[in-house]
Amino acid sequence: MKMRTCFIACLLSFNACLFAQQRIDNLARPSQYGIFVLVGYQIASQSLDHLKANIIERRNLSENNWIKLVEISAPASLEEFKFRLNRFSVYLPDPSAIKQIPAEMLWNKLVEYKKIDSLKAWANTLPVQLALGIAYLDTTAQKEIKYEYRISRVETDGNVKVSYLSNQISYPVKVDFNPIKAIDKQYLDNSIFIQYKSLSGKKPFAVKLFRRDGLAGNYNFIPSLKTISAKGDTIIYSLRDTLIQANQIYQYYILPADYFGSIGNSSDTILVAAYNFSSVPLPKKITVMNLTTGNGLRISWQLTDIQYIKSLRIYRSESWSDKGKLIAEVSPYDSVYSDQNIEPMKIYYYEMEMIGILNEVSPKTAKVYGLYKSTTAPLPPRIKNAVGLKNGISFEIFSDELLIKGYRVYRSNTFDTRLQPISGIVLWNEGKTIFTDSSAELSGKVFYNYAIKAENTSGVLSEFSDTISARPLKPTTPPAPLNLTAKMIGNKIFLSWADMKPFEQSINGYYIYRREISSKGKEISPRKKLTDSLITPSQLSFIDSTFEKGKIYEYSVQIKDLYDGLSDFSSSAVVEIKIKTPIAPAGILAESTPEGIRLTWDEPVNSEGYSYRIYRSKGREKEKPIATITSEPFEFLDKSVVKNERYNYYIRSITKEGTESKSSQMISILK
The missing domain is CATH 2.60.40.10 (Immunoglobulins)
Structure with a gap:
């Protein structure tokens, strides 16, 4: 509507430009088919006592010469007026609008009043202006070439009274309407109803509906019932196509155009079916x-x-x-x-x-x-990192299958290699599943073998995994040694015990213990190992030569197995190391010599390296040891005597351990 108003304003401005060549903006307007040119607001017709004609010239801006296009005037009759209306209708944005123009009524008004003002609002419509010769469509202009137009008025006497220039222009142009989007479609009562919308702004003067039958082929213009209305800041386009057939598919789009038929971008395409x-x-x-x-x-x-x-x-x-x-x-x-x-x-x-x-x-x-129940067996799981624990064995289970419910654990051992199930299903965990076998029957003396089967959510089992072995770190207690004996033979004590290999295969060796006890069996010194290292399993005896005579010893033996388990102590064996009393010296003789008193005696039988202690007294004094002889000869010279004194002597034998014999026969002598 704004575009049409500008066009009318151009017509009215001609009255101010009658005697000078002047350029008038918006005098020429682009369309889809050419360029519209306004030639004035006065009708050129001798029958109406107005101008004789209007001359339109055109110049290509890249050239200097003007080319005369046409000399136009108003129609001479009602028939010619109607003919022109129909001829120009094909160039209008909405050709169907021609049917709404009351041609005969308009012509009668014009003949009666001889002024275009008598046509009132119809004078502002492009179809009427084209038919009356006050507007012209230049269809000979080339696209994309810029032109300007010169209009001259020719009066009835043939003189040109005035000329003026149009704005510089080319065609076609794309009008920048807001995008048009389809919002609704319906098949109802043998017609198709479609609605589009766009944001308000530059409003199209008209829209044309184009349709394609089916999903292929060309789009064709379809006359339709349509309305354009505004709702808030939105323009609503409502169209109805009544030229359809049932059970067919159609595709539509609309093309917006301004007052002169210049088009904008088409709407999006919508697919409509003529069925329910x-x-x-x-x-x-x-x-x-x-x-x-x-x-x-x-x-x-x-x-x-x-x-x-x-x-x-x-x-x-x-x-x-x-x-x-x-x-x-x-x-x-x-x-x-x-x-x-x-x-x-x-x-x-x-x-x-x-x-x-x-x-x-x-x-x-x-x-x-x-x-869904799967019949496909999952892949065997992987098992690794078996570790012995104090309460059993732990290991890790892995599976790359996604639909695993859990695992079945099987076990065998060194003595029975048949794999047997030992648990219910072990539920699957993402990443890895840790299983700990803490069965009471596990022994720290046995290596156990494990293999796993995966079970999917359908209950299907995989094949066995690889086997992994481990031993629990449970404490082991081998049996105590049997039949321990201890005998004193010579200067050594010989220990022996029964062979325990038939009862325990895991024997690593033996420890020998000894402690000193009293004659009543009470402990005098605590039990101690006689050796730091183990006695080998095949060695079933031990010789102790580190004892002391005169003491009572209690011996015991303990087994250590291959798993560091210790048995209880064996039954004890007791040995008393008796002290042997030496024989007192015999054959004692005393002789007074100038140097003193010389004592001699016979060598005792089985003296075994005795030493001899000399005791002496004088008068009624108590005897005191005065010397100890540790080697032969069997004699002693007492130089500490005094003349005319009587001395008493006796001798005792002493063993290496310091045991003294009884006193020999006492002998007296006067110095």
Whole structure:
């Protein structure tokens, strides 16, 4: 409307430019078919006592010469007026508007009043202006070339009274309308109703509806019933196509144009069907079964009418009440779908909906369900990092399978190599699963072998994993040694005990212990090892030569096994190391010599390295030791005597351990 107002303003401005050549803006306007040029607001017609004609000249801006295009005037009759209206209608943005123009009434007004003002609002319409010769469409102009126009008025006497210039212009131009988007479509009462919208701003003067039958071919202009209205900041375009056939598909777009027919960008394309999609039958006989090959569920169905269906959507949920998630969209020619992205032993619910060729969406079908049970065995798991513990054995289990429920643990040992199940299912953990065997029957003396089978969620077992071995660090207690004996032979004590290998294969060796006790069996010194190192299992005796005479010793033996386990002490064996009293010297003789008193005696039998202690007294004094002789000869010279004194002597033998014999016969002598 704004564009048309500017055009009328250009016409009115001519009255101010009658005697000078002047350039007038918006005098020339581009269109889709050429350039519209305004020649004035006065009708050129001798019958109306006005101007004789208007001359229109054109110049290419890249050239200097003017070319005369036309000399135009008003129609001479009503018939010519109607003819011109119909001839120019093809260049208008809305050709159907010609039918609304009351041509005869307008012509009679013009003849009666001889002024264009008498036509009132109709004088401002482009079809009437073209028909009356006050506007001209230059269809000979070349596209993309810039021109200017010169208009001259020729009066009835043939003189040119005035000339003026148009604005510089080229065609076509693209009008910058706001984007037009489809918002609604309906098939109703054998017609198709379409609505578009755009943001308010530069409003089109008219829109043309173009249609393509089916999904291929050319688009053609379609006369339609249409309205353009504003709602807030939005322009609504409502169009109705009544030239359709039932059960057909059509594609539409609209093309906006300004007052002179210059077009903007077309709207987006919309697909409309002349049928009711809700009457298309839904899929039937939907079934869900296990796949016969591969893993998953097989969904099958039947469609009785695929003419209007573009695709089928399949939805899946894990609960009857949950909203299904789209898992597939398939062709209407398909009748089977394999769902392999599921877990075994879980119920899945399926439903379907149809998508029409115009993206219509049907209601969903009723839900059906299926349970997938896999028959494929999982891969064997991996087992590693077996560690002995104080209460058993621990190891790690790994599996790359995704649908593992858990593991079955099997065990054998050194003495029984048959693998036997030892637990219920061990639940799978992401990453690794740690299993600890703390069975009471585990022995720290035995190595155990483990193998694992994986069990999937369908209950199918894998083959055995590799085997791994470990020994629990449970304390071991070998049996105590039996039949310990201890005998004193010569100067050594000989210990011996029974061979324990028949009773215990894991013997690593023996420890020998000794402690001193009293004659009543009470401990005098604590039990101590006689050696730091083990006595080998094959050595069943030990010789002790580190004892002291005159003491009582208690011996015991203990087994240490290969697993650092210690037995209880064996029954003890006691040995008393008796002290042997030496024989007192015999044959004692005393002789007074100038040097003193010389004593001599006989060598005792089995003296075994005795030494001899000399005792002396004088008068009634008590005897005192005065010397100890440790080597031969068997004599002693007492130089500490005094003359005329009587001395008494006796001698005792002394063993190496310091045991003294009884006193020899006493002998007296006067010095």
